[in-house]
Amino acid sequence: MPAIKEIAEQHGLAMVEDATESLGALCRGQPLGRWSRLTCFSFNANKLMTTGGGGMLVTDDPLLARRARYLTTQAKDDPLEFVHQEIGYNYRLTSVQAALGTAQLERLPAFLAAKRRIATRYAEALEGLPGIQPMKEAPWATASYWMYTILVDAERCGTDSRSLLKALAASNIETRPLWQPLHLSPAHRDSFARSCPVATRVNRLALSVPCSTSLTEEEQSRVIRALQRELVADRRNAEMQPATGDFGTA
Ligand SMILES: Cc1ncc(COP(=O)(O)O)c(C=O)c1O
Known part of the structure; x- marks a missing residue:
């Protein structure tokens, strides 16, 4: 910034x-x-605090x-x-939505605390999984952890982010890629664009895992176990070495 x-x-x-x-x-x-x-x-429905829309x-x-x-x-x-x-x-924003928003705002500290608790647990559990880069907080930032997104290095994992998404879906665990970078969007094909290698790479490797503020400890354990199972199965013989790097600079 x-x-x-x-x-x-x-x-x-x-x-x-x-x-x-x-x-x-x-x-x-x-x-x-x-x-x-x-x-x-x-304040769309999937945001940290919501008014249903707007x-x-x-x-x-x-x-x-x-x-x-x-x-x-x-x-x-x-x-x-x-x-x-x-x-x-x-x-x-309608008055009804604004009233919802005011009530949600009061709960914001609790939402942020829940997101941080979930993120800390993922970071501890996923650190050391081959080819997985857990989400890290930059030294200059205090993250909201609205989403928890990992990077999946296909060469070291033996699987890529989209295959992992499908494998987890088979266990009834929904994960999502990040949004398509604008410079790759067909809707903007006639706009000026330069190559954005970092955005392109992050889009290819990223997978957001369940992290709703209502995620229970047991549900999160199930996600962690499924990730460990899939990755170990895909890379049974791989050398265990932690991923390095971060999510960028301020
Ligand atoms: C940075 C950012 N802005 C805006 C939105 C969506 O805004 P809306 O759906 O209210 O138009 C999103 C959705 O995820 C977002 O990530």
């Missing part, structure tokens, strides 16, 4: 953050959402806040006659 902020400042660019995945996380001690003029958060825009700039409220509530210049000077949108 400091590096992006520096570039934005150098070139007079406005920085807008999507901190959806890092609600509650810190970068160099500063909460995500505090780095930019505008930050958005999604999201939130935060800013400490009163003019931007007023402008966002205006555009997201249909840009009504005359609320009686419904006169619009410009095109507005019906993007606001």
Whole structure:
């Protein structure tokens, strides 16, 4: 974040953050959402806290806040006659969703603690499995652990992330790849793109394992046992050496 902020400042660019995945996380001690003029958060159903759908825009700039409220509530210049000077949108969170969100916000510390407990257990259990890189917290970060994602090095595991996904699915354990990087998305085929080898590699190797805040200890044990079973079966004769590396820099 400091590096992006520096570039934005150098070139007079406005920085807008999507901190959806890092609600509650810190970068160099500063909460995500505090780095930019505008930050958005999604409260979709699978997020750390949810309102069932919708999201939130935060800013400490009163003019931007007023402008966002205006555009997201249909840009009504005359609320009686419904006169619009410009095109507005019906993007606001409903009051019912906002009430849900307020209650969820109170539970955020407990959600974050549950995610951290689950992540710590995975990290301990998966460390040392050949070719598996557990998720690590960078020294400059406090992670939210919204998801717990491992990297599967096919050469050292004897299986790749997608085969492992299928093997775990056969044991009724749902795991997921990460999202397709934008530069590979057919929907953006006509856009300017440069090669992004790190994103491409992470997309190929990554597998997110179950980590819902409601995951019980026994359920997590079952996931860990299944992972150990699959990997040991695929690489019975492999030399046991821990994976190295991390998930990037700030
Ligand atoms: C960074 C980020 N932004 C936005 C979203 C989704 O936002 P929404 O579904 O509310 O449009 C996601 C979904 O996972 C996400 O990871």
